[in-house]
Amino acid sequence: MNVRPPMKKLKVATTSLSGCFGCHMSLLDIDERLLELAKLVEFDRSPITDIKTCGPCDIALIEGAVCNSENVHVLRELRRNCKMLVAVGACAITGGLPAQRNQRDVGEILQRCYVDMPGAQGRVPDDPELPLLLDKVYPINEIVRVDYFIPGCPPSGDALWKYLTDLIGGRMPRLDYQSFRFD
Amino acid sequence: MTETSETTDSILAPIIAHYGGDPGNLLQILRDAQEALDWLSPETQGAVARRLDIPVTRVAAVVRFYTHLYDTPRGKYRVLFSHNITDRMAGSPALMAHMLKRLKLKRGVVSDDGLVSVGKTSCTGMCDQGPALLVNNRAITRLTPRRIDEICDLIRARAPLANWPAHYFRVEDNIERADMLLGSAYAPGEALRAAIACGPTGMMAEMRKSNLRGRGGAGFTTAVKWEACRDAKGDERYIVCNADEGEPGTFKDRVLMQSFSERVFEGMAIAGYVTGARKGFVYLRGEYSYLRAPLEAKLSEMRRNRLLGMSICGVPGFDFDIVIHMGAGAYVCGEETALIESLEGKPGLPRIRPPFPVICGYNNQPTVVNNVETLCKVTEVAIHGGLAYAGTGTRQSAGTKIISVSGDVERPGLYEYPFGVRVSQVLDDAGAYDAVAVQISGAAGQCLTPQEFGRRIAFEDVPTSGSFMVFGNTRDLFEAALNYSHFFEHESCGFCTPCRVGTALVARIMEKIHSGHGARYEFNELTRLHQLISTSSHCGLGATATNALQDIMTKFPTVFDRRLIKRDFEPGFDLDAALARAREVSNRDDANAHLAEGVDA
Numbered sequence: 001m002n003v004r005p006p007m008k009k010l011k012v013a014t015t016s017l018s019g020c021f022g023c024h025m026s027l028l029d030i031d032e033r034l035l036e037l038a039k040l041v042e043f044d045r046s047p048i049t050d051i052k053t054c055g056p057c058d059i060a061l062i063e064g065a066v067c068n069s070e071n072v073h074v075l076r077e078l079r080r081n082c083k084m085l086v087a088v089g090a091c092a093i094t095g096g097l098p099a100q101r102n103q104r105d106v107g108e109i110l111q112r113c114y115v116d117m118p119g120a121q122g123r124v125p126d127d128p129e130l131p132l133l134l135d136k137v138y139p140i141n142e143i144v145r146v147d148y149f150i151p152g153c154p155p156s157g158d159a160l161w162k163y164l165t166d167l168i169g170g171r172m173p174r175l176d177y178q179s180f181r182f183d
Numbered sequence: 184m185t186e187t188s189e190t191t192d193s194i195l196a197p198i199i200a201h202y203g204g205d206p207g208n209l210l211q212i213l214r215d216a217q218e219a220l221d222w223l224s225p226e227t228q229g230a231v232a233r234r235l236d237i238p239v240t241r242v243a244a245v246v247r248f249y250t251h252l253y254d255t256p257r258g259k260y261r262v263l264f265s266h267n268i269t270d271r272m273a274g275s276p277a278l279m280a281h282m283l284k285r286l287k288l289k290r291g292v293v294s295d296d297g298l299v300s301v302g303k304t305s306c307t308g309m310c311d312q313g314p315a316l317l318v319n320n321r322a323i324t325r326l327t328p329r330r331i332d333e334i335c336d337l338i339r340a341r342a343p344l345a346n347w348p349a350h351y352f353r354v355e356d357n358i359e360r361a362d363m364l365l366g367s368a369y370a371p372g373e374a375l376r377a378a379i380a381c382g383p384t385g386m387m388a389e390m391r392k393s394n395l396r397g398r399g400g401a402g403f404t405t406a407v408k409w410e411a412c413r414d415a416k417g418d419e420r421y422i423v424c425n426a427d428e429g430e431p432g433t434f435k436d437r438v439l440m441q442s443f444s445e446r447v448f449e450g451m452a453i454a455g456y457v458t459g460a461r462k463g464f465v466y467l468r469g470e471y472s473y474l475r476a477p478l479e480a481k482l483s484e485m486r487r488n489r490l491l492g493m494s495i496c497g498v499p500g501f502d503f504d505i506v507i508h509m510g511a512g513a514y515v516c517g518e519e520t521a522l523i524e525s526l527e528g529k530p531g532l533p534r535i536r537p538p539f540p541v542i543c544g545y546n547n548q549p550t551v552v553n554n555v556e557t558l559c560k561v562t563e564v565a566i567h568g569g570l571a572y573a574g575t576g577t578r579q580s581a582g583t584k585i586i587s588v589s590g591d592v593e594r595p596g597l598y599e600y601p602f603g604v605r606v607s608q609v610l611d612d613a614g615a616y617d618a619v620a621v622q623i624s625g626a627a628g629q630c631l632t633p634q635e636f637g638r639r640i641a642f643e644d645v646p647t648s649g650s651f652m653v654f655g656n657t658r659d660l661f662e663a664a665l666n667y668s669h670f671f672e673h674e675s676c677g678f679c680t681p682c683r684v685g686t687a688l689v690a691r692i693m694e695k696i697h698s699g700h701g702a703r704y705e706f707n708e709l710t711r712l713h714q715l716i717s718t719s720s721h722c723g724l725g726a727t728a729t730n731a732l733q734d735i736m737t738k739f740p741t742v743f744d745r746r747l748i749k750r751d752f753e754p755g756f757d758l759d760a761a762l763a764r765a766r767e768v769s770n771r772d773d774a775n776a777h778l779a780e781g782v783d784a
Contacts, residue, residue, distance in 0.1 A: 069762060069778055107768040128773040132765040134758075145704055145752035 010168055011057040013078055014046040017071040018098045018137065019064025021047070022154040023089040027061075029157030037161075040168050045078070057082040059167060063154075065091040065098045066138040070131035079144040084167065088160070090153040092140045099137040106133050148173060151180050191227055194219045199234050206235045207546075209245055209528035213252055214469070214509055218319075221261075222253040241529075248530035248676070250304065251320065251469050251512035258293045258300040260338045263317045267306035267431045268622075268666040269589045269652055275314035278326050279303070285335040299338050305514055305670055306431035307470045310589035310652070311357045311596045319344060320472045323351045352473060356438045357596030360612060362583045363575065364559055365599045369445060372490050374562035378453045379498055381565075386457050387413070392569025394581045395561070399425060399517075399554035400624055400648030402580075405561070408551055411541035413458040415549035420460035422451045422503075423545065423552040425522060427468045429514035430625035431670060432650035435585040435597055436555040440467065440474050443559060444481050445490075448505055450558030452495060453565055454551055455503035463505040464545070466522050469512050478507055514674035515724050519552040520544075521676070532678045533722035556585055556649070576602035580641040584649070588613045590622075591655030598651075600640070607636040609651060617656040620739065625650035626667040627727035630660070630734035660742045661697070664735045668693040671728040682725030685716035689729060695755035702749040709736065753780075 016024055024047060030037065045054035054060075060082035066072060079085055090096040101109060110133070114124045140146060150163050159179040166173035198215045202208035212231060217223055223246050232239040246252045253261075264270070264279045283290060283301055293300040309315035312324040321344060323334070330351070337347055358365050378386045390406035397403045412420055424447060428436040439447060451463040467474060482505055486492040495501045508526055510516050516525045520534035523545050544550025553561075560582055564572045573581045580602035586609060589595045593614025600609070610618050621631045623640075624647040631638065631645070638645050654660060672690040677683045689712050692705050713729040720726050736743055758778040766776050 069775070072758060072778055105764065107764045110765065110768045124769045126769045126771050128771065128775050132762045132769065132771065132776050134761045135764050136761070142756075143754050143758070 009042045010040065010059060011044050011055075012041045012046070012059045012061065013044040013054045013057045013082055014048065014061040015063065015074055015078060016047065017062065017064035017074060017092070017140070018067035019089065019091045019096075021063070023061075023063035023092075023152075023160075024048075026152075026154040026157050027160055030161045031157070033161055037164070040165075054078055054081045058084065059164075060085045061088050062086065062092050062140055063088045065095045066134065066140055066143050067098050068131040068133050072134075072143060075140055075144055084147045085144065086148040086150060086163070086167075087140050087146050088150045089155055090151070093149050093151060095137045095139045096153065099139075102136045106135050150175070155180065188226055188230065191220065191224075191230055195227070195230055195234060199231070204235060205528075206237045206241075207526075207528045209235065209237075209242065210249070210511060210525060211508060211528070213242070213245060214511055217252060221259055222256045225254075228254070244530050245528065248532075249469075249511035249513050250673075256293055256297060258298055259341070260299040261317075261319055262299065262301045262334075262338075263304035263307075264301070265305075265307040265309060265313060265315045265317070266303040266666070266669070267310060267313075268663045269310040269432060270306070270313040270315060271662070271666065272590060272654075272658065273314045275326070278314055278328065278331050281328055282331045282335060285332065286338070298341070304470075304512065305429065305674060306433075308428055308434040308437050308468070309354065310432050310434055310587065312355055313589075317470060320469060321352055322354060322470065322473060324354060354437070354441065354473070356442055358438065358599075359588070359594050359596040360598040360600065362599040362601065363563060364443070364446075364556075364583060364585065365597065367563075369443070371445065371485075371488060372449075372496060374446070374449045374565040375452055375456075375490060375496055378456055378565040379496055379501070383457050383459075386453065386565065389564055389569035390457070390561070393564040393572040394569075394579075395557065395564055395572065396580065396642060397554055398556035398560065398584065398649070400430070400628075400646065402642040402646055405553065405557055408541055408553070409454060409458050411539070412460070412549040412551045415542045417549040419462065419546070419548045420455075420458050421545045421548060421550040422454045422458070422460045422463040423519075423522065423526065423550055424451055424463065424465045424505075424555055424558055425517065425519065425552050426471070426555050427466050427510050427517045427522060428471075428555070429468060429517045429674075430627065430648050430650050431667075432587060432589055432622065432625050432652040433648055434587045434589075435649045437471055437474070438597055439555045439559055439585075440465075440471065440478065444478055445485065446559045446562045447555055448482065448485055448491065450553075450561035451505060452491060452503045453561050454553065454558070456495075456501055458549075458551060460549075460551070461502050461504070463503060464526055465505060465507045466510060466516070466526060467507055468510045468516075472509060475507060475509065482507075513676070514670075515676045515722070518722055518724060521722070522552060523550060530676075532676050533724075535721075554648075577639070577641045577643060579643050584640060584647070586640065586647065586651045587649045588651045588653065590653035591615060591618065591658065592653050602641045603639050605637055605639055606631060606645065609640070610636060610653065613653070615653045615655070618653050619656045619658070620654040620660055620735075622652040622654070622663065622731060623647050623650065625652075626670050626731055627724070628731060630663075630731050630738060632738050660735050660739050661746060664732050664742070665693045665697055667731050671724070675724065675728070679719075679721035679725065681716050681719040682721065682728065685712055685720075685725070686728055688712055689716070689732065691755070693732075696743070696746050698755065699746070700749060700753055700755045701743075701747045702752050703747055704752045706736070706743055706747055 043049045045051045060078040110124045163173045228242045232242045246254045291302045309324045314326045315324045395405045493502045513531050515521045516531040521531040525531040540550045586598045668690040671686040675682045675686045713733045
């Protein structure tokens with residue numbers, strides 16, 4: 001696909017909240033088109049650049065669900081700094097696999113894992129450095145306003161490429177059915 | 184076999200025998216079993232499955248589908264407050280809180296001694312004499328704090344329902360304006376004999392001339408339906424009377440079944456005469472269980488008078504009889520294909536149409552499903568002739584229409600008018616002096632503003648199933664919209680995703696706005712969801728589920744504007760409180776163990 005380079009490079013931030021990095025792997029799956037993407041955009045905060053805080057950006061790609069207080073801080077930072085926020089993949093959109101724990105009480109889970117299990121350390125970690133778990137795992141659209149959603153677990157590299165190039169090109173992003181069906 | 188299962192079996196055996204051991208009567212069997220056993224334990228369900236020789240999963244599917252069948256104990260007395268907006272406006276939430284306090288109960292939780300539970304249910308069709316509740320499927324109307332106290336005492340004293348004061352259960356007709364139907368005298372067999380005089384083809388011709396249209400809301404021409412059924416290939420044909428009057432704010436069918444049932448039955452027999460059907464069903468909603476015994480008596484009387492049964496009115500070969508089937512609390516069963524599924528003893532999931540029921544209905548045979556009021560109208564056509572019938576009303580909407588008026592009016596009740604009556608006329612007659620909105624045709628209908636009160640009730644302008652809920656100037660229409668969103672979330676049958684998930688999303692967003700966390704974002708989401716649900720749902724329930732909401736959003740913008748107080752999106756819950764449990768188990772209360780509201784610094 002040919003995309004005319006914009007006058008000024010757009011800035012993109014990406015992050016994985018409570019996810020498996022599968023969506024980021026999918027981003028790498030666009031293969032040699034990464035070089036083309038590098039001509040179109042500049043990455044800000046992202047596991048790709050290892051930049052830890054986000055400056056003003058155009059597009060944020062969010063993978064993963066909101067599971068703990070740190071996820072909330074990161075998500076808010078990206079929302080504050082980015083013009084367009086995109087939920088990428090099942091966890092960001094619906095809570096996904098991490099949300100399996102929503103069937104149980106979070107206190108019970110912590111107790112079970114850190115106290116009751118054989119070989120457990122005997123107490124729930126209480127270091128102030130650690131982010132606390134939320135009562136439930138939330139999809140990101142329950143915490144901040146979300147502009148776009150890319151479905152998939154993970155979305156394919158092609159789907160991400162199509163969506164990104166549409167956004168960068170200033171078009172309403174569209175995925176055809178083939179790019180988000182999996183069976 | 185344990186002792187309890189023997190008792191269960193001895194209770195089930197006669198019930199199942201009564202219904203001929205037919206799995207098609209599963210819903211009826213389960214209703215009666217619950218009546219005797221208070222709930223349907225896994226053991227009961229297993230026993231029913233064994234005796235009917237069907238998989239237990241089929242029994243469980245039916246139990247789970249119908250709101251008024253319970254697979255967990257709900258107490259000896261199961262109290263359900265009608266949750267319709269008109270009952271709420273008449274003070275039902277306070278009365279329910281009062282009862283919960285008196286009985287020291289939480290909503291939906293059975294008392295420790297297993298005696299009583301108190302919950303909510305969709306509109307019980309007592310809007311003109313609310314607030315109302317159901318106790319073990321029996322309706323109690325005109326609730327007051329005093330009556331609630333008395334009910335609490337009766338429950339505590341474990342008094343059997345049969346010994347409760349009879350006036351609790353009195354259901355009034357409240358006919359405020361009578362016309363062709365409600366105002367005419369009934370002569371047994373007159374309509375039937377008139378139809379017989381015309382002959383089946385002649386009567387069909389009269390029906391065509393009458394231009395009678397269905398009164399359930401959709402307004403399909405009755406003669407076309409009957410003709411299609413008559414001409415369809417089949418071994419048997421069936422006439423079904425749809426008395427599953429679940430649309431919030433409608434109660435006309437209740438009155439017709441209570442005081443005009445002979446006409447309904449005669450209408451059904453005429454339909455049978457014309458189409459060649461020999462069997463009819465009345466599908467009566469579970470909330471009207473109290474009508475069952477009198478209706479059965481009426482059927483026996485008509486059989487004795489040879490108005491039903493074999494050789495009706497002495498005409499050889501004109502055989503027609505009627506069986507009453509009860510529903511069990513599912514709004515979607517008012518949709519004709521869902522109703523047929525329910526008649527067959529299955530969960531009431533709407534079928535894919537076509538084929539339409541007139542071709543492939545009950546037991547895959549040609550079936551006519553008509554509304555109660557439509558069938559009453561058939562007798563008028565038979566007696567007066569099609570042309571005379573077509574003379575009243577408007578061009579496309581012949582005859583009269585019964586309107587169920589409730590809400591902020593001085594005289595709630597039934598009002599029968601020729602089609603074409605203006606909304607303002609109804610309001611004047613009912614004594615609505617400060618109406619700011621009228622919800623027509625129930626939660627699935629449209630909401631009219633005072634500028635639209637000049638519009639006419641007719642299929643050409645404002646079509647209606649009969650519900651007419653009036654909101655006075657002290658009412659907050661947001662409460663009504665919230666109420667409808669909960670109604671549809673509860674009543675969605677769950678078959679298709681747009682409706683199952685969509686109605687739940689709408690309800691969550693409405694709750695979020697209600698709790699003061701709303702921004703323009705939520706408003707836009709509601710608009711988007713409306714478009715999605717209304718265009719992609721499987722049946723009419725989903726297609727209309729957001730109509731009233733959308734009407735209120737567009738026609739009454741201030742209703743929403745003053746609640747969309749947030750400038751930008753914010754979570755609908757307290758994030759810091761969401762950390763409380765983790766704080767507790769990790770014994771932390773440091774700064775990092777909290778989340779500030781809004782954005783981070």
